[in-house]
Amino acid sequence: MTKIKSFNELKSVQERLKAGRDPKKPCITICVGTGCLAYGTQKLVDNFREELAKRNLAGKIDFRTTGCHGFCERGPMVVIHPDKVFYQRVGLTDAGEIIDKTVLKGEIIDRLCYVDPATGQKVIHEDDVPFYKKQTRLVFGQNSKVDPKSLEDYLAIGGYTALGKALTGMKPEAIIQEVIKANLRGRGGGGFPAGWKWDSTRKAKGDPKYVICNADEGDPGAYMDRSLLEGNPHLVLEGMIIGAYAIGSSQGYIYARNEYPLAIENITLAIKQAREAGLLGENILGSGFSFDVKINRGGGAFVCGESSALFASLEGRAGEPRAKYTHATDKGLYDKPTNLNNVETWANVPFIIDKGADWYASMGTAGSKGTKIFSLVGKINNTGLVEVPMGTKLREIVFDIGGGIPGGKKFKAIQTGGPSGGCIPEKYLDMGVDFDELTKIGSMMGSGGMIVMDEDNCMVNVAKYFTNFLVSESCGKCVPCREGIRRMRDILKDITEGKGKEGDVELLEKMATAIIDGALCALGSSAPNPVLSTIRYFRDEYVAHIKEHRCPAGVCKDLITYSVSAEKCTGCTVCSKVCPTGAASGERKQVHKIDVAKCTKCGACRESCKFEAIIVR
Amino acid sequence: MVNLTIDNKKIEAEAGKTILEVARENGIVIPTLCAHESLEPTGSCRLCVVEVKHGKRTRIVTSCLYEVAEGLIVDTKSERVKAARSLVLQLLLARCPQSEQLQAMAKEMGVEPEPRFTPDKDSNKCILCRMCVRTCEKIVGVSAIGFSYRGTEKNVCTPFQEDSVACIGCGACAYVCPTGHIEMETTESGDARKIWGRTFKMKTCKVCGRYFAPEDQLTYISKKTGTSADDLAVCVSCR
Numbered sequence: 124m125t126k127i128k129s130f131n132e133l134k135s136v137q138e139r140l141k142a143g144r145d146p147k148k149p150c151i152t153i154c155v156g157t158g159c160l161a162y163g164t165q166k167l168v169d170n171f172r173e174e175l176a177k178r179n180l181a182g183k184i185d186f187r188t189t190g191c192h193g194f195c196e197r198g199p200m201v202v203i204h205p206d207k208v209f210y211q212r213v214g215l216t217d218a219g220e221i222i223d224k225t226v227l228k229g230e231i232i233d234r235l236c237y238v239d240p241a242t243g244q245k246v247i248h249e250d251d252v253p254f255y256k257k258q259t260r261l262v263f264g265q266n267s268k269v270d271p272k273s274l275e276d277y278l279a280i281g282g283y284t285a286l287g288k289a290l291t292g293m294k295p296e297a298i299i300q301e302v303i304k305a306n307l308r309g310r311g312g313g314g315f316p317a318g319w320k321w322d323s324t325r326k327a328k329g330d331p332k333y334v335i336c337n338a339d340e341g342d343p344g345a346y347m348d349r350s351l352l353e354g355n356p357h358l359v360l361e362g363m364i365i366g367a368y369a370i371g372s373s374q375g376y377i378y379a380r381n382e383y384p385l386a387i388e389n390i391t392l393a394i395k396q397a398r399e400a401g402l403l404g405e406n407i408l409g410s411g412f413s414f415d416v417k418i419n420r421g422g423g424a425f426v427c428g429e430s431s432a433l434f435a436s437l438e439g440r441a442g443e444p445r446a447k448y449t450h451a452t453d454k455g456l457y458d459k460p461t462n463l464n465n466v467e468t469w470a471n472v473p474f475i476i477d478k479g480a481d482w483y484a485s486m487g488t489a490g491s492k493g494t495k496i497f498s499l500v501g502k503i504n505n506t507g508l509v510e511v512p513m514g515t516k517l518r519e520i521v522f523d524i525g526g527g528i529p530g531g532k533k534f535k536a537i538q539t540g541g542p543s544g545g546c547i548p549e550k551y552l553d554m555g556v557d558f559d560e561l562t563k564i565g566s567m568m569g570s571g572g573m574i575v576m577d578e579d580n581c582m583v584n585v586a587k588y589f590t591n592f593l594v595s596e597s598c599g600k601c602v603p604c605r606e607g608i609r610r611m612r613d614i615l616k617d618i619t620e621g622k623g624k625e626g627d628v629e630l631l632e633k634m635a636t637a638i639i640d641g642a643l644c645a646l647g648s649s650a651p652n653p654v655l656s657t658i659r660y661f662r663d664e665y666v667a668h669i670k671e672h673r674c675p676a677g678v679c680k681d682l683i684t685y686s687v688s689a690e691k692c693t694g695c696t697v698c699s700k701v702c703p704t705g706a707a708s709g710e711r712k713q714v715h716k717i718d719v720a721k722c723t724k725c726g727a728c729r730e731s732c733k734f735e736a737i738i739v740r
Numbered sequence: 741m742v743n744l745t746i747d748n749k750k751i752e753a754e755a756g757k758t759i760l761e762v763a764r765e766n767g768i769v770i771p772t773l774c775a776h777e778s779l780e781p782t783g784s785c786r787l788c789v790v791e792v793k794h795g796k797r798t799r800i801v802t803s804c805l806y807e808v809a810e811g812l813i814v815d816t817k818s819e820r821v822k823a824a825r826s827l828v829l830q831l832l833l834a835r836c837p838q839s840e841q842l843q844a845m846a847k848e849m850g851v852e853p854e855p856r857f858t859p860d861k862d863s864n865k866c867i868l869c870r871m872c873v874r875t876c877e878k879i880v881g882v883s884a885i886g887f888s889y890r891g892t893e894k895n896v897c898t899p900f901q902e903d904s905v906a907c908i909g910c911g912a913c914a915y916v917c918p919t920g921h922i923e924m925e926t927t928e929s930g931d932a933r934k935i936w937g938r939t940f941k942m943k944t945c946k947v948c949g950r951y952f953a954p955e956d957q958l959t960y961i962s963k964k965t966g967t968s969a970d971d972l973a974v975c976v977s978c979r
Contacts, residue, residue, distance in 0.1 A: 424890065445783070446783045446801075446805045446806075448801070448805060448807070594892060595891060596891065597890070597892065599887075599890050599891040599893070600782075601783070601785075602784070602785055602828045602832060602867070602868075603786055603824070603828060605868070605892060606831035606832070606834070607831055609892050610856075610857050613857075630856055633823070633827075634827060637823045637826075637827035637828075638827070640789065640800040640820055640823070640824045641786045641824035641825075641828060642786070643783055643784065643786065643802070
């Protein structure tokens with residue numbers, strides 16, 4: 124693209140691109156986010172291109188590969204515009220059939236339609252799918268409209284308008300005031316008001332000033348930042364450029380983990396395109412403002428998401444945090460004033476500038492405005508990325524959007540805030556989710572991970588899992604985190620193996636308090652959260668493990684035995700066939716038995732038994 | 741100058757100094773394992789934590805890093821502080837059960853080992869206070885040792901655990917080590933010293949004739965300071 128030299132020129136480019144796109148022209152969009160690619164979607168993409176070419180339809184039907192749509196449970200996903208016919212779990216060779224039947228004749232292919240498990244009804248149009256219907260897809264919604272590799276696509280939906288508006292019509296101070304008024308809070312974990320951070324960085328003495336995008340998303344099961352960066356890189360970039368202009372920065376960095384190859388590929392391309400189009404680099408849109416962005420790939424250490432460790436890593440040192448008695452806004456990267464926000468925070472900025480703070484602040488709760496993207500995973504029917512206004516009830520997220528728990532199992536807890544967040548029990552399901560409410564009940568927003576657990580999850584085991592993650596991700600600089608968390612893990616391990624001792628729960632609580640007080644950085648001081656919140660809400664499970672040597676959820680192998688219910692067993696022999704050690708046996712149509720000496724408690728028999736005849740105690 | 745209170749004692753202190761520095765100047769004892777007057781603070785041992793009140797906010801801070809401020813109220817022995825310190829010491833005792841220094845410190849602070857922490861067998865006496873690494877980098881200036889791995893696996897070693905060509909055998913790391921973990925062996929005659937797996941030839945003092953420093957160290961100092969090798973050939977006692 125040739126250089127765009129002014130906001131007016133940008134507007135006319137946008138108009139030209141928009142005019143060149145007939146909204147009535149059929150367009151097949153297909154998600155090529157990392158999740159869908161893992162289903163093998165690239166083959167389907169190739170299949171579509173081939174089939175379109177075969178039929179000489181390449182000019183008559185648009186075909187667009189897009190970023191993640193969020194409904195990852197149901198990939199590969201195809202949406203056919205203009206009617207937005209929604210096909211899910213599409214076969215990798217279904218392209219020809221979709222073109223012939225749906226695109227050309229308007230016929231619906233029943234087997235590819237989504238069936239609402241709640242009603243058993245077939246859903247034809249994307250907007251009617253309950254998963255999407257109840258979301259407010261402000262930031263994430265654009266993902267399904269653009270090819271992340273195309274600047275033209277982004278411009279055609281009005282992309283970079285906010286940047287043009289900011290650079291030509293707004294003073295930096297006015298932009299900061301707008302972001303303060305919108306009360307945009309950092310989506311990376313802390314929830315610090317972004318506008319105030321920008322203001323401090325702008326006012327700080329020191330030159331140059333740096334603007335950084337934290338794309339070091341590392342929570343297990345969380346991938347909203349990856350999906351934004353790989354699905355709509357120009358949106359993130361636009362937010363960063365606006366921020367840099369407001370702060371007075373000429374150099375930006377994107378710190379992305381190397382495990383995100385597609386995100387890095389797409390943002391690298393976006394930076395190149397933006398530079399060529401005069402949207403990045405020298406004299407952006409002829410405004411006299413210059414700003415450029417470099418990408419730094421992190422090695423995937425969880426701790427490098429912590430600001431001071433991220434700076435250390437960017438500077439080429441080991442990713443270790445330092446005590447933050449000096450704010451990064453004064454002395455951050457290379458000891459210069461630095462403004463760090465995460466991917467989702469930056470992606471919110473263009474909307475605030477484009478539509479105004481009042482409009483933005485009309486969504487959300489008193490203390491948390493706008494929307495939040497959550498990654499909904501675990502024991503949930505609709506695994507995927509969900510964007511809802513702040514304050515949406517957990518129950519709506521889990522049951523209305525998430526479709527509830529598979530297999531009719533009972534909801535037990537939801538873990539929010541990543542490994543250093545907390546487990547929230549059922550009694551808080553009607554709580555509105557925002558930064559402050561989550562903190563009040565001992566969890567946190569974190570970057571927005573939500574892991575759903577059902578009656579089959581042992582909460583001591585869950586605490587052990589997260590603590591174990593933190594043991595392996597501790598940088599090892601300070602004693603409470605390096606030594607303390609592993610000792611907590613050892614005690615949790617003992618408890619799950621039936622070796623827990625009286626007083627262990629109290630010792631864990633005492634250690635947790637001392638670690639929170641004593642650890643050097645936020646990773647260390649939030650590391651005891653999974654233990655504390657599970658003790659707070661599921662203390663009886665700890666007690667059952669320690670005093671009764673019993674795992675109520677039937678998970679901890681050392682505390683359970685498998686047996687067969689004589690009443691329920693029909694002698695179907697399935698258990699004996701799936702049992703890998705020959706522990707389950709019996710004659711056809713006779714009650715089966717499990718030999719405890721041979722049983723490895725793998726659970727294969729229980730999972731395969733259709734009559735719920737396997738008893739775990 | 742700023743006015744603050746440490747353990748109910750009113751103190752006037754120079755702005756820019758840390759709580760630890762000011763406390764020590766005023767005879768208030770704060771235990772530390774990773775602080776050294778010649779090294780920049782790192783805040784890794786967490787023994788020096790204190791409770792501060794500034795305005796309405798009370799919190800635990802690292803006294804070796806936190807600078808004094810007007811109106812600051814510091815409590816170096818609050819229950820929260822004691823709980824955090826005592827856990828740190830119990831954790832270190834479990835990591836390095838054979839360190840006499842840690843045992844003495846625990847005795848002084850009235851901290852008993854936590855029976856639920858099974859003592860480690862393989863960490864020797866290294867508490868990862870980083871003093872050796874910082875000394876080698878900042879004071880000696882050779883960076884012969886550093887850290888490898890992360891978290892519980894972290895350890896101090898030469899790069900790739902191979903013999904370090906950068907090491908000059910000065911032994912500063914061993915002198916500064918608070919727990920006696922770093923071993924430096926000298927032959928009976930004193931003609932050689934072994935540290936970090938390498939053996940260094942020692943030089944004799946041209947006045948008294950005793951072995952006094954590794955040849956590599958003297959060469960390094962001569963190169964760095966421009967002092968002739970001949971001037972450096974005299975031991976401290978004979979200078």
